[in-house]
Amino acid sequence: MTAYVIRRLWQMIPTIFGVILLIFFLFNWVGGDPAQVLAGKISNPEQIANIRKQLGVDQPYWYQLWVFIQQVFTFDFGRSWSTNEEVSRILLTRVGPTLTIMVPVLVIETVLAVLFAIFVAYVRGTVTDRAIMIICTVAMSISFLVYIIVFQWLFGFILGWFPVQGWSESFWKNLLTYAPLPIMLAVFVGLAPQLRLYRSFFLDEINQDYVRTARAKGVPEKRVMLKHVLRNALIPILTNIGISLPGVFVGSFLLEVFFSIPGLGREIITAVNRSDFPVIKAVTVYLAVLTMIINLLVDVMYKFVDPRVSFK
């Protein structure tokens, strides 16, 4: 197992280098001279001259790439072009609010989707099953934007159950006052596609021989569903959660924009709006690395969920 992890870590190096190359190509080569990008956005020519010097714009590309690689490995992306705040500080302070929203979303969504999916798979082929599937398909076709606009208007503005938007310094106040509406929205919207997916996982398992065997030897249906089927269906479900985990750190940028949550997602949108390249570059590189590490962790976790898995 140690050998496996070491080999996987070793294999990450070319990919990380590739991500660095891609970002460099995109921002330094296609993006071009910050003086042109920032023309009209920063009026202070001294500041632009500073940025150019710092990036080594007048130097050859290999030197600029070297500067970028140093930035990645020293965690020092300098300062934001628009607010002059340190990029590392921006990232660290924005992760908190994002996780306050996204961790409850992930937990609630997964639990609900698994429960509903077991139920729907249990009543497969009936009118209930078909009705729920049709509702899911229609619900999935409505834009997330429409849901946010309508929910915010209905629950925040008309009914007044939740604040329309806002954020505070206190974690508990955020979690209990400002977060519920965005969390509810994200769960509501995320439920339909997950339910459909998990239902298909359960249906795959229900048709397996071991289920027939269990039924044949007289195991009650409840036990078949909750023990035999659920345990086996957990493997693809785990994969799916693993795929969505990196997204937890990016956050739902639409929710953060609509509800004024000072999270990473909103920070990225602001950075794109202001052509604040250092912030976007830093977020992209580090999230790519994080994604690779999460993928590795998920692969290792298979071992504990499924004893048949062996690391080669």
Place this chain on the structure above:
Amino acid sequence: MSAVLTNPPTPQPFQESPGVWALAWRRLKQDAVGMVSLVVVVFFILMMVASYFGLVASDWSKEKGVSYANPSFMAGAENLEAAAMAQKQAASKAPPVDLSDIDPLAPRYKEWEERAAKIAVTEVKRSETLPFGGDKWGRDVLQKVVKGSEVSIFVGLTAALFATIIGTMLGAAAGYWGGWVNDFLEWFYNIFTSIPYILLILAFAAVATATAKFGKGVLPIVLILSLTGWTGIYRLTRAEYIKHGNREYVKAAQAIGASNWSRMFVHILPNVSHVALVQLSQHTVQFIKAEVILSFLGFGVPVDMVSWGTMLAEAQNELVIGKWWQLFAAGASMAILVTAFSLLTDSLRDALDPKLK
């Protein structure tokens, strides 16, 4: 050799067996849901073409109604915004306060008024209601939706087409050649997929908005979506090419001297094109949704164009003052198209699966 040819076997009555596309079409025709979805999708595409050539909604940008004109079916509802606007306009027409004793231009006003009177001014009569209501500037929401569909569907379709072409080309190369080509393209694929998708889109959008290097109009968003969205198609096509590369018909083609190029695109491609078609359909839906969100955030279509995304961006503030029609029109037409397209994709997948004969 010639001896064989001089004695041909008695010709059998030739019966043409239906091709894969004919069979798929036959299966699709039996699928009621698939056919209804196909009709809806074709209707939207025809509408897009008609709107592009100016047959419908050509004057969507004309301000025909009063501000937030009511929909025809609720003509009686009060419209505070239009009333306020009318009041403002009336106030501007009222004679100004008499300042003639201190105003240095006062002696010339009369002359100017005479001159102005010579120019014919036609007062545009703005209607109180529009078929499905009006927006802030009194533009017809129904026409805006039609025009918006044109942009949204065009972006979705072209981006999906580009992504499918990129994905299929790279997938064919990796799957067919294997070796270092495969290694290189796999590395490339890993780079793109290790960055969370939405972040990848935003990184491209950042560069596209900061520089003008991605072109003008809808081109930047088409490029952003297609350059980031090819990965899934690449992976599937590659798997298909690996599978087909060793099949007998490809070996036979090689034996009669078909070039690599011909084997890749003349022999194998038609056999994997159903995968590309399903992916094209699936990605169109995905990109239409993405376009709406990107345009909403201001990274999509330029401000002088209308798409479902820009309509929803306007609708956000309208809902608070009770003007729900623009939100409903854009949201509903998008939902209908996306539902139909998704169902069509499912039906296509079933119809094109040769195992389900």
